Amino acid sequence: MKTPFIHDLIRYKTLLLMLLPALLFVLLFQYTPMLGLVLAFKEYTYAKGIIGSDWVGINNFKFFFISGNAWMVTRNTVLYNAAFIAINLVLQVGVAIMLSEIRSRWFKKVSQSLMFLPFFISWVVVGTIAYNLLNYEHGTVNSLFRAAGIDPVNFYGTPGVWPFLLVFFNAWKAVGYGAVFYLAAITSIDQEMFEAAETDGANVFQRIWYITLPSLKPTMMILTLLAVGQIFRGDFGLFFNLVGGNGLLFNATDVIDTFVYRSLVENNEIGMSAAIDFFQSVLCLVTILIVNGIVRRTDKDSALF
């Protein structure tokens, strides 16, 4: 006698086999590490393995929070991401609206292509670009300063300038890519609305303010929410390749992800880095649930789930 479950297994055997590679992959590389978060409460030793290592309660967390690094890296992560979200939003929406107002198709095509270029480049290359621009001895910016009789700036030794530089490079890499979403949304606006506004005597700025911007609101909401859900995750590629192991700058530039990387790979502090990991994963999940909850209440269609 076959139970219904066994019956289904047989019925779907081909489909299940087709699903199997992706299933195993996700199980192994996504779900297994979630269980591995118990490391946050253990003192990991290679010989004993994850399961066999001794429990140490919340010692790993204590170490992280007492050192003072917890507050610094969390603050940096959130503030940087907040700045990225705000500036990218304004810049990308602005560029998209301007592009949509430009009539010359040739100009539109070329400028959009050029702005899309940084998206295709790895963060390592962005790192060399920053080096080319900012290096103290040979950097382009400093050669310009010298030529103009201004004292050269040692960017890699001046923490204060890095918030601006990191925001700049982040915006630079994302502008063309982000504008695509908004441009697509603008093209799908009903043209009759613009024509009606024209007949009613609205000027172009009124048209943008009362028609284009409100039509972009759902796209802005979704993209911003997705970004806010990740507010506790630092962009490792950006921070690591631009700042690297430059300890002089850490106060102003260290985010959770770079700190975890160094604790794990360079300092081999597995217990503490697992604790920060745990702290970050939980914060991320809680943020997403809160953000989604708020959105569900106000505008059900924009909610993620």
Add this chain to the structure above:
Amino acid sequence: MKATNKIRMDQLVLNAVSYSWVTFVAVLCVLPFLLILSGSLTKESEIILEGFKLIPKQFSLEAYQFIFNYPQDILRAYGVTVSLTVLGTILSLFFISMSSYVIQRTDFKWRNAFSFFFYFTTLFSGGLVPFYILVVNYLKLKDTYWVLLLLPLINVFYILVMKSFMRSIPAAITESAKIDGAGDFTIFLRLILPLCKPALATIGLFVALNYWNDWFYSLLFISDQKLYALQYYLYKVIGNVDALKIVAEKTGNQVPDLPGEGIKMALTMVVTGPIIFLYPFVQRYFVKGLTIGAVKG
């Protein structure tokens, strides 16, 4: 009628602002690449003396000459990256589309459960530490070619995008083929996959770009020089140009003075060159992919 012919002040202001701001941003996006290019073509002594600039006084190919005089490393890195990109993209597209097909089949009872199984990983993750220990200590994949091929293979996000694309294919195709007695895998391979070409092209380009630009997995898991992929090789050279000299000397070459700064720039050009040449032709697929992805599945 007349109003449309008259030059309107507001339109004029908007145009002026739009054209100048868009030009400014677009120039800013390309300028760094021009600086890298000109840096790679400047005589080393001029860089040392006066720094990088947009238009060099003394044009020189010495940096490229040096790189191509000792090409073993760069060629090997190219080999690693190109083979990873080709192999990885083909395998990735196959597994992604196959699983997307299954979880969008309306007659598959557990489709929602499995969709959620995939979706949940976009909300919660175990983070770097357990992942690192899993790969290094349990799977023992450190310093293997496999680790670079395997880890970027399946991105759950692309499964979800592919799934929403496949929904636009009429379910009747699957149903009628089933009545004719075709198996599920045959239906997928012969009927569904050819209809997915646009989505496969788009997602394939994203996957290929991920493989080409990957440096993170190399940073974590690769210390064997033979397995350096392009981006990681560049990262290493930027950190320590003299490494080039050491390698060249090991192979028994007499090495002249190293045009270090020029080499950093020239190598950046060599690593990004293919992308800069290719991206204008493929970017419309990326635009399409981004706009598909933006529609909630």
